Amino acid sequence: MSVVFENVYKTLKQKNKKTKVFEAADVTFSPDRITGILSPSGAGKTTATDLTTGKLRPDFGRVKRSSLVSFPVGGGGVFNNLLTGRENLAFLCRVFGFDPRPIIQFVVDFADLGKTIDKSFKLYSRDERTKFIFASSYAIPFDTYVVDNSLIGGRGPFRDQCTSLVRERMETSGFIIYTSSPTVIRKYCNEFYVIDRMSIQQTDTADEAIALLGEATLRDGDGTSEDATGGEIQLVNPG
Numbered sequence: 001m002s003v004v005f006e007n008v009y010k011t012l013k014q015k016n017k018k019t020k021v022f023e024a025a026d027v028t029f030s031p032d033r034i035t036g037i038l039s040p041s042g043a044g045k046t047t048a049t050d051l052t053t054g055k056l057r058p059d060f061g062r063v064k065r066s067s068l069v070s071f072p073v074g075g076g077g078v079f080n081n082l083l084t085g086r087e088n089l090a091f092l093c094r095v096f097g098f099d100p101r102p103i104i105q106f107v108v109d110f111a112d113l114g115k116t117i118d119k120s121f122k123l124y125s126r127d128e129r130t131k132f133i134f135a136s137s138y139a140i141p142f143d144t145y146v147v148d149n150s151l152i153g154g155r156g157p158f159r160d161q162c163t164s165l166v167r168e169r170m171e172t173s174g175f176i177i178y179t180s181s182p183t184v185i186r187k188y189c190n191e192f193y194v195i196d197r198m199s200i201q202q203t204d205t206a207d208e209a210i211a212l213l214g215e216a217t218l219r220d221g222d223g224t225s226e227d228a229t230g231g232e233i234q235l236v237n238p239g
Contacts, residue, residue, distance in 0.1 A: 002031030002144045002174055003052055003069060005200065007061035010047060021047045022058075023198040029191075031067045031143055031174045036189030038179060038209045040217040043195050045178045049148040052176055067143035067174075068096065074150045074228045076133050081122035085113065085132055088121060089139075096140055103139045110161065111135040126227060130154050133228035138165050144174040150225035151177060151188075159224060177223075182210045184223040 008025040011018050021044040029035050029052075039045040049072055050056035051063050071078045071092075079088045086104055093100035108117050111131035116124065124132060134153035138145070145151075152162045169175075170188070177189060185192060185206045192209045193202050203209040210218065 002065070002067045003029045003176065004064040004066075005051070005061070006064065008051065008058045008063060009060040010044075010051065010056070010058050012047065020198060022051075022200075025061070025199045027193065027200040027202070029144075029174075029176050033191040034170055034175045034177070034189045035191040035193065036177050036179060036185030036206065036209070037193040037195060037200060038182070038185055038206075038213060038218065039195035040213055041180050041219055044198070045180065045195060046148055048195060048200070049146060049178050052146050052178075070137065070140070070142040070145045073137040073145055073147045074134055074153050074225060075137075075148070076129065076228045079121055079133065079136075082120065084120055085117040085124070089136060092136070092140065096142075098140060106139045107132065107135045110139070110165070111158070127155070130226065130228045131158055134162055138162075138169055142173060144176060145169060147175060147177040147179070147223075149179055149181070149221070150223060151175070151184075152224040153226070153228055155226055179221075179223065180219040181221040181223060182206070182215065182218055183220050185209065188223070 005025050005027045008022050010022040011020045047056065051058060053069060053071055089104045089107060090100040093103055113132060116128055130153050151166055152159060154162055177184060179185060189206065192206050193200050194209045194212050196213060203212060
């Protein structure tokens with residue numbers, strides 16, 4: 001097993017509003033599969049991503065990880081603007097237990113960053129930031145990569161490189177892809193689930209998942225993004 005939700009309850013609280021997202025959710029994601037979890041916008045996709053990676057904890061129940069699970073691919077919230085790119089990667093490597101030297105070198109070469117790696121992260125251009133974040137997402141050899149909508153980033157030649165890298169990683173690692181896109185689960189995935197009625201349910205095929213939710217509730221896309229996501233700095237949970 002890779003990631004297991006056991007009787008998970010989660011309610012989000014914003015100001016005076018409470019939104020119940022999951023109620024008694026039970027699911028086991030296999031470590032060697034490319035798993036697609038289809039979800040309408042606003043149904044709990046990002047909450048499920050954050051529960052999977054450990055950014056959020058359930059209100060009740062538990063999420064167990066028996067393999068090394070990534071932070072959200074393309075998510076900038078794990079990087080500190082006050083540190084350099086090199087320092088950010090060194091910190092992540094310490095958290096996950098890897099030698100930082102080959103991983104830093106991979107990111108520098110893959111994203112063609114050169115001396116930018118030693119600049120403060122807050123000084124990166126939008127393009128440099130996107131290249132750094134997506135290269136970093138795949139530089140650490142996780143057992144399972146977790147995706148919230150976008151698994152490929154950047155533009156032009158870098159996007160093409162990123163596409164090839166994703167295919168390489170899919171040969172050796174599992175993926176848990178939370179998406180609102182029918183195209184993404186059809187193109188990449190070999191195991192299928194939906195987020196529906198505050199639970200995560202398995203289906204036999206991509207078409208069955210799409211039909212269960214209704215195509216009108218979904219938002220199609222190709223799983224790419226020109227920009228990485230931002231957000232506040234979060235401590236990653238490798239356990």
